Amino acid sequence: MTQVELQMVIKLYLDNKGSQHPRFKYNLSDKQWTENFVKRHKHLLTKRHCQNIKRKRAEKTDEEIEAYFENLKKTFENIQPEFILNYDETNLSDDLESEKYIFARGTKYTEMNINFTKSAISIMFAATAAGILMPLYVVYKSDRIYDQGVIGGPPGIIYNRTKSGWFDGPTFQDWFNKVIIPWASEPKIIIGDNLLSHLNVEVIRACQKYNIKFVFLPPNATNITQPLDVSFFHPLKVAWRKILKEIKLKHPKRNCVEKSKISRNASKTFKRHEVK
Known part of the structure; x- marks a missing residue:
C-alpha cells in the first residue's frame, strides 16, 4: 500500500462515519500526519521500498500454485x-x-x-x-x-x-x-x-x-x-x-x-x- 492509498483508506473511514477531522481538508490526511500514524503503529506497519522485479521473477511457480490450491482445499x-x-x-x-x-x-x-x-x-x-x-x-x-x-x-x-x-x-x-x-x-x-x-x-x-x-x-x-x-x-x-x-x-x-x-x-x- 502506498502512502496515498493509506490516506484514501483513512478518508473513506471518516467519510463513512460521517466525521470531519478538523485538521484534514476534505478528510484527506496530510503527509506528516500519515507518517506519524505509521510510526504510532510500527508494531503493525512499516515503510519499505518496493523493488521492481522482472516479469519472469513475478510469475508464480508450480509449487506456489499447488500450495494455493492445497490451502483452498482446507478452506x-x-x-x-x-x-x-x-x-x-x-x-x-x-x-x-x-x-x-x-x-x-x-x-x-x-x-x-x-x-x-x-x-x-x-x-x-x-x-x-x-x-x-x-x-x-x-x-x-x-x-x-x-x-x-x-x-x-x-x-x-x-x-x-x-x-x-x-x-x-x-x-x-x-x-x-x-x-x-x-x-x-x-x-x-x-x-x-x-x-x-x-x-x-x-x-x-x-x-x-x-x-x-x-x-x-x-x-x-x-x-x-x-x-x-x-x-x-x-x-x-x-x-x-x-x-x-x-x-x-x-x-x-x-x-x-x-x-x-x-x-x-x-x-x-x-x-x-x-x-x-
Missing part, C-alpha cells in the same frame, strides 16, 4: 458448494481491436474502416460453485444514470456509475451490500482479486458481522486461478463482439453504441451465452 472443508462464491469484474467494450482478420502478407496498415469509437461498461459477475449466478452489477462511465441506459437489461440487474467507468471503493461496497449480504445467510467464502481500490473498512466489518471469509487469488496468477476469467469471460466476450459487429455493420454512420441500447444489447449477449 473449503465443511462448506457446501452453494456457499462458495467467485467474483470478478470485467469490461465490455465496443472496440473490435481484439478480433483477428486475414490480410495479404506484407500489408502494412491492418485497419478496419468502421465508424465507431471506443466506449465501455464494467460488470461485476459473481457465481457460486453450485452454478448459481448472482444479480449482475453494471457501472457506467458517467456523472449520472440515465433512464434510457437501464431499459431492457436482465432481470435483477443493478446499475451504478463512476467517472472512470470502473469499480472503486464506494461502488464495490454498494455491490457487496446489495448482492453479497442478501446471499450470506450461512458462513460463506468468496474468492476474488485483492484490489485496494475495492476493499475498505466497511466491507471488512460486514464480513465479520455476516461470517464471510475472503480468499484472495495469488498475485500475477489470475489468468490461471480465476475461474470466471478462465471459463466464462472469454466465450462471453466472443458473443459480445458478434453483437457489436451486427450493430456496426447495420448502422455504419453511428459514432458509437448508443447508451440507451447498451443494456439491451448486453442482455442479448447474456441470452446467447446462456447467462441465467
Whole structure:
C-alpha cells in the first residue's frame, strides 16, 4: 500500500462515519500526519521500498500454485458448494481491436474502416460453485444514470456509475451490500482479486458481522486461478463482439453504441451465452 492509498483508506473511514477531522481538508490526511500514524503503529506497519522485479521473477511457480490450491482445499472443508462464491469484474467494450482478420502478407496498415469509437461498461459477475449466478452489477462511465441506459437489461440487474467507468471503493461496497449480504445467510467464502481500490473498512466489518471469509487469488496468477476469467469471460466476450459487429455493420454512420441500447444489447449477449 502506498502512502496515498493509506490516506484514501483513512478518508473513506471518516467519510463513512460521517466525521470531519478538523485538521484534514476534505478528510484527506496530510503527509506528516500519515507518517506519524505509521510510526504510532510500527508494531503493525512499516515503510519499505518496493523493488521492481522482472516479469519472469513475478510469475508464480508450480509449487506456489499447488500450495494455493492445497490451502483452498482446507478452506473449503465443511462448506457446501452453494456457499462458495467467485467474483470478478470485467469490461465490455465496443472496440473490435481484439478480433483477428486475414490480410495479404506484407500489408502494412491492418485497419478496419468502421465508424465507431471506443466506449465501455464494467460488470461485476459473481457465481457460486453450485452454478448459481448472482444479480449482475453494471457501472457506467458517467456523472449520472440515465433512464434510457437501464431499459431492457436482465432481470435483477443493478446499475451504478463512476467517472472512470470502473469499480472503486464506494461502488464495490454498494455491490457487496446489495448482492453479497442478501446471499450470506450461512458462513460463506468468496474468492476474488485483492484490489485496494475495492476493499475498505466497511466491507471488512460486514464480513465479520455476516461470517464471510475472503480468499484472495495469488498475485500475477489470475489468468490461471480465476475461474470466471478462465471459463466464462472469454466465450462471453466472443458473443459480445458478434453483437457489436451486427450493430456496426447495420448502422455504419453511428459514432458509437448508443447508451440507451447498451443494456439491451448486453442482455442479448447474456441470452446467447446462456447467462441465467
